[in-house]
Amino acid sequence: MPSLDNPHDAGVPPSPLPMWAQRALLGVFLAGFFLSGVYAATEHWRRATFTLGAALLWLAGLRWACDSQVIGLFAVRSRRFDAAFCTVIGLGMMVLAWSVDSLGS
Template identity: 40%
Template structure:
């Protein structure tokens, strides 16, 4: 009864498996963090570009990564997710590009 089972994964293996499983969503969140930093520095247009870019990145990742590995980016069916991400990301990037900055980035 003093033996521990050999099948228990180590903590670092569990963390590594978590990041491999959720790598697509982690990349999108990393780009969103960059966007938040820009917005916090009053660079709202650049922040908006990065938000739109993060959503477009989600569309590309949803297109390229198999459904079993896409993690939290899978909301509905693959075509719906790709279309929704592409339209939303494109709209945000277009909006950020067309609004006058009024001397502010």
């Protein structure tokens, strides 16, 4: 059976957070992700974009605080790359959603 460890995180110390706390923090991210999907499905595009951007910023923090085994598929590269990527994309989405005119909605 192949190892599920992220090879980019070799030598990174384990998270000081207990496993239940790491999973709870991941649950907050997943709730934000699904909430953005609900907003998109109900045609609230600015809210959906802003919420997804905020969820990505949360994920950037999770990438630093949690173990790769807990993060799972969201641990793609090294912690530094993943956190930087999520921060840039999340901030970009939030700024874009904030800067678009609401057109009276």
